[in-house]
Amino acid sequence: xxxxxxxxxxxxxxxxxxxxxxxxxxxxxxxxxxxxxxxxxxxxxxxxxxxxxxxxxxxxxxxxxxxxxxxxxxxxxxxxxxxxxxxxxxxxxxxxxxxxxxxxxxxxxxxxxxxxxxxxxxxxxxxxxxxxxxxxxxxxxxxxxxxxxxxxxxxxxxxxx
Amino acid sequence: xxxxxxxxxxxxxxxxxxxxxxxxxxxxxxxxxxxxxxxxxxxxxxxxxxxxxxxxxxxxxxxxxxxxxxxxxxxxxxxxxxxxxxxxxxxxxxxxxxxxxxxxxxxxxxxxxxxxxxxxxxxxxxxxxxxxxxxxxxxxxxxxxxxxxxxxxxxxxxxxx
DNA sequence: CACAATTCAATTGCGCACAACTAAATGGCT
DNA sequence: AGCCATTTAGTTGTGCGCAATTGAATTGTG
Numbered sequence: 001x002x003x004x005x006x007x008x009x010x011x012x013x014x015x016x017x018x019x020x021x022x023x024x025x026x027x028x029x030x031x032x033x034x035x036x037x038x039x040x041x042x043x044x045x046x047x048x049x050x051x052x053x054x055x056x057x058x059x060x061x062x063x064x065x066x067x068x069x070x071x072x073x074x075x076x077x078x079x080x081x082x083x084x085x086x087x088x089x090x091x092x093x094x095x096x097x098x099x100x101x102x103x104x105x106x107x108x109x110x111x112x113x114x115x116x117x118x119x120x121x122x123x124x125x126x127x128x129x130x131x132x133x134x135x136x137x138x139x140x141x142x143x144x145x146x147x148x149x150x151x152x153x154x155x156x157x158x159x160x161x
Numbered sequence: 162x163x164x165x166x167x168x169x170x171x172x173x174x175x176x177x178x179x180x181x182x183x184x185x186x187x188x189x190x191x192x193x194x195x196x197x198x199x200x201x202x203x204x205x206x207x208x209x210x211x212x213x214x215x216x217x218x219x220x221x222x223x224x225x226x227x228x229x230x231x232x233x234x235x236x237x238x239x240x241x242x243x244x245x246x247x248x249x250x251x252x253x254x255x256x257x258x259x260x261x262x263x264x265x266x267x268x269x270x271x272x273x274x275x276x277x278x279x280x281x282x283x284x285x286x287x288x289x290x291x292x293x294x295x296x297x298x299x300x301x302x303x304x305x306x307x308x309x310x311x312x313x314x315x316x317x318x319x320x321x322x
Numbered sequence: 323c324a325c326a327a328t329t330c331a332a333t334t335g336c337g338c339a340c341a342a343c344t345a346a347a348t349g350g351c352t
Numbered sequence: 353a354g355c356c357a358t359t360t361a362g363t364t365g366t367g368c369g370c371a372a373t374t375g376a377a378t379t380g381t382g
Contacts, residue, residue, distance in 0.1 A: 010276070010279040010280060011211055011214065011215070011272075011275065011276065011278075011279055012211075012215070013279060013283075013290070013293070015208065015211050016293065016294075016297045017286070017288075017293045017296060017297050017300075018186075018189045018193070018204075018282070019208060020296075020297045020300040020301055020304070021182065021185055021186050021189060021300060022186055022189075023229055023300070023301075023304050024182055024300045024301075024303050024304045024307070025179075025182050025183055025186045026229070026369075026370090027303070027304045027307035027308055027311075028179045028182060028183075028307060029369080029370090030307070030308075030311050030370090031307050031310055031311055032179070033370090033371095034311060042337065042338080043179075043338095044337080044338060044339095045337095047176065047180060050172060050173075050176050053172065054172070054173070059360085059361095060360075060361065060362095061359085061360065061361085068184055068187070069338095069339080069340095070339085070340075070341095070361095071360075071361050071362060071363095072339075072340060072341075072342090072361095072362080072363080072364090073338065073339055073340075074361090075361065075362055075363080076337080076338085076362090076363095077337080077338075080337080091361095095347075095348075095359095095360085096346075096347055096348085096360095097346070097347045097348070097359065097360040097361070098347095098359090098360060098361085099360080099361065099362095111172075114172065115171065115172065117172075118171040118172055118174060119171060121179070122174075123310075124306065124307055124310035124311075125178070125303055125306050125307060125310075126306040126310075127178075127303065127306070129174070132174070132177070132178045133177075135178065135181075135296075135299055135300075135303070136177045136178050136181045138296055138299075139181040139182060139184070139185045139296075140181055140184075140185075142185050142188070142286060142288065142296070143181070143184050143185045143188045145285065145286050145287040145288070146185070146188035146189060146191070146192050146285055146286060147188055147191075149192055149284075149285035149286075149287075150188075150191050150192055150195060150285075187339075187340095190339080190340090191340090194340090194341095203367070203368080204368095205367080205368060205369090206367095220330085220331095221330075221331060221332095222329085222330065222331085230368095230369075230370095231331095231369085231370070231371090232330075232331050232332060232333090233331095233332080233333080233334090233369075233370060233371075233372090234368065234369055234370070235331090236331065236332050236333080237332090237333095237367080237368085238367080238368075241367085252331095256329095256330085256377075256378075257330095257376075257377055257378085258329065258330040258331070258376070258377045258378070259329090259330065259331080259377095260330080260331060260332095
């Protein structure tokens with residue numbers, strides 16, 4: 001058709017970036033799975049703990065904003081963290097819609113054991129701090145561009161079956 | 162304790178790279194979700210189709226090697242593609258353990274409609290070809306390093322509860 | 323040939339991600 | 353005050369990813 005030379009090359013290129021991204025993300029998952037086994041939590045649960053350690057107790061909503069996750073993901077995850085004794089959930093007194101997620105003493109205590117995790121991860125990547133920063137910056141650009149694309153270019157064809 | 166200066170900075174840095182990776186991967190997912198809606202398949206299903214379009218009919222095993230996925234993921238996914246009429250699964254005659262995944266005519270035909278996808282994705286990223294290649298190369302390095310780490314450094318503590 | 327080890331796909335079970343929906347509480351508006 | 357839109361969590365349903373197990377077929381070895 002009116003497309004550029006080798007159309008099948010495009011089908012390959014495209015796979016490259018997103019597939020590579022995906023593969024890297026899953027490879028990280030494997031490493032975290034092993035390292036976090038000691039702590040008895042999964043990687044997404046670890047992310048929640050990181051946010052709570054950094055910002056203190058937060059309502060589910062705020063937690064979701066930090067992590068780009070909604071209640072459909074967070075509700076069951078937080079329930080598991082509560083079962084594990086790391087977190088408590090209490091309906092806010094001043095706004096009954098909101099649920100405050102609070103660290104228990106065990107949750108706070110876990111931080112100490114978690115502090116060795118980042119270095120082990122960094123070691124596993126074999127990248128130095130600057131390389132990691134550069135890559136991270138690039139990925140964040142990408143994410144921004146993609147987010148923008150979802151909300152601008154694409155809704156053009158919102159109307160269909 | 163005996164750790165370096167700002168321990169909590171490490172807890173942040175670490176989140177950066179993997180979280181950024183994760184976020185980018187999910188952002189891609191959103192874009193693909195919208196673009197692939199026309200084709201009636203998900204992104205992982207699209208990846209399977211890409212491999213089949215490029216390499217022709219393949220046993221599940223080979224498919225898994227290309228995609229780094231095992232039968233636990235592929236079996237149900239392929240069943241859905243079969244239900245959608247894009248693929249057939251037939252036990253190999255020469256090795257009854259193996260299942261050949263074959264494109265149906267519809268599966269082959271879908272390729273034409275898929276050929277516009279990569280350009281739309283590329284446009285959504287806002288990156289040019291060189292930038293994408295560079296990033297991809299970096300991510301593949303990272304994946305290799307992480308894979309190696311899982312199989313060398315970590316099995317040291319294979320023995321536990 | 324017989325038997326053990328390996329290979330391959332499928333299944334089960336768990337957790338995450340996300341869309342769509344529900345239910346309750348809140349805030350704004352008349 | 354009364355009503356309605358919005359906000360906030362939770363629930364349901366679907367699909368992916370992975371560990372662990374199962375069962376059948378194949379290969380290797382004595």
